[in-house]
Amino acid sequence: MATASAFTRERIADLAAGRSAAVRVPGVMPAARCAEILHALESSRFEAYGRQRVHPPVMRFGVGVSDHRANGAIADSYWPSVEAGRQAWQDLGLSYDPFALCRELLGADWPGTVAVGTNGGRELASGVAREPNYGFQVHFDEALREFQGDLLDSPLVAQFAFNLYLSVPKSGGETVIWRHRWSPADEAHRLxxxxxxxxxxxxxxxxxxxxxxxxxxxxxxxxxxxxxxxSEGGRRIALGFSMGLSITGDLLTWG
Ligand SMILES: O=C(O)CCC(=O)C(=O)O
Ligand SMILES: [Fe+2]
Structure with a gap:
């Protein structure tokens, strides 16, 4: 785990290569801007992730592809909800796209581009605001296992999860990362x-x-x-999306 003052290409490369587990960059988004995005979100209606699969419930604003998976592929229901999610973010009335800001931060030092990924030429969602006040269960995320074939038009060689915290609780809300990757025997522990x-x-x-x-x-x-x-004593709200390193050297995001 590294703490850095910016997302340098070395830090991202360390993660891609499995040399480090996480990079944290404190204060990368100015407090005033966080407050502005948070203020816009606070009066918005968050929805729960699919309650069967995600319990205790996690609230989100925007669209995640994990709720639109059918037989190892992106379900048709995903695309109209990407459009609805895009509209909902626009309706917040911010003069900028918060996810575009995040991509800029990630790309500040990266030699390739940072862009929203496409599937069949269509752009995926750019991200969500997530509120896991009851926490997230122990889990891993890996598109290569969740989807058959390539999720994006350009194959990925590494995957990352990005979070930018807009609001944190007084206590709790810690993120814990273990030095353990999935192996078949782990399925015995599946909830x-x-x-x-x-x-x-x-x-x-x-x-x-x-x-x-x-x-x-x-x-x-x-x-x-x-x-x-x-979490206890306050909302835990973060902007989040998945990101992959593609074989072209570009960083591609999706929600
Ligand atoms: O909210 C966090 O700190 C991590 C959430 C998570 O599970 C992820 O980004 O994959
Ligand atoms: Fe996760």
């Missing part, structure tokens, strides 16, 4: 019908616990099992 695993799946392997601060960005290797602890 029924859930995206998550019992904590026994990680045993006593090395872990890092991160207590996010407002304006901080965290880029992690989501192949490592990770979790978010329940």
């Amino acid at each position: 029924p019908q859930s995206y998550g695993y019992a904590e026994s799946v990680v045993g006593d392997v090395e872990s890092v616990e991160i207590r996010p601060t407002v304006g901080e960005a965290l880029l992690l290797d989501p192949r490592n099992f990770h979790a978010v602890r329940p």
Whole structure:
């Protein structure tokens, strides 16, 4: 786990190569801007992720492809909701696109471009605001396992998860990352019908616990099992999206 003052190409390369588990960049988004985005979101209606799969419930504003997966492919229902999500973000009335700002931060030092990924030429969603007040179960994220073939038009060689914290609770809300990647035996620890695993799946392997601060960005290797602890005393709201390193050398995002 590294703390840096910016997303340098070395930090991103370290993550892609599996040399580090996460990079945190505190204060990368000015507090006033976080407050502005948060203010716009606070009066908006968040929706729950699919409640069967995601329990305890996690609220989100915007669209995630994980809720639109059918037989290892993107379900048809995804595309109209990408459009609706885009409209909902526009209706917030901000004079900028918060996800475009995040992509700029990520691309400041990267030799290739940072762009929203496409599938069949269509742009995927650019991201969500997530509110896991009851936490996230221990889980991993890996498009190569969740989808058959390539999720994006350009194949990926590494995957990252990006979070930018707009609001953090008084206590709790820590992100925990374990030095453990999925193997078939882990399925014995799977929670029924859930995206998550019992904590026994990680045993006593090395872990890092991160207590996010407002304006901080965290880029992690989501192949490592990770979790978010329940929050107390305040909302935990973060901008989030997935990102891949494509074979072209570009960074491609999706929500
Ligand atoms: O909210 C966080 O800190 C991490 C959420 C998460 O599971 C992810 O970004 O993949
Ligand atoms: Fe995750």
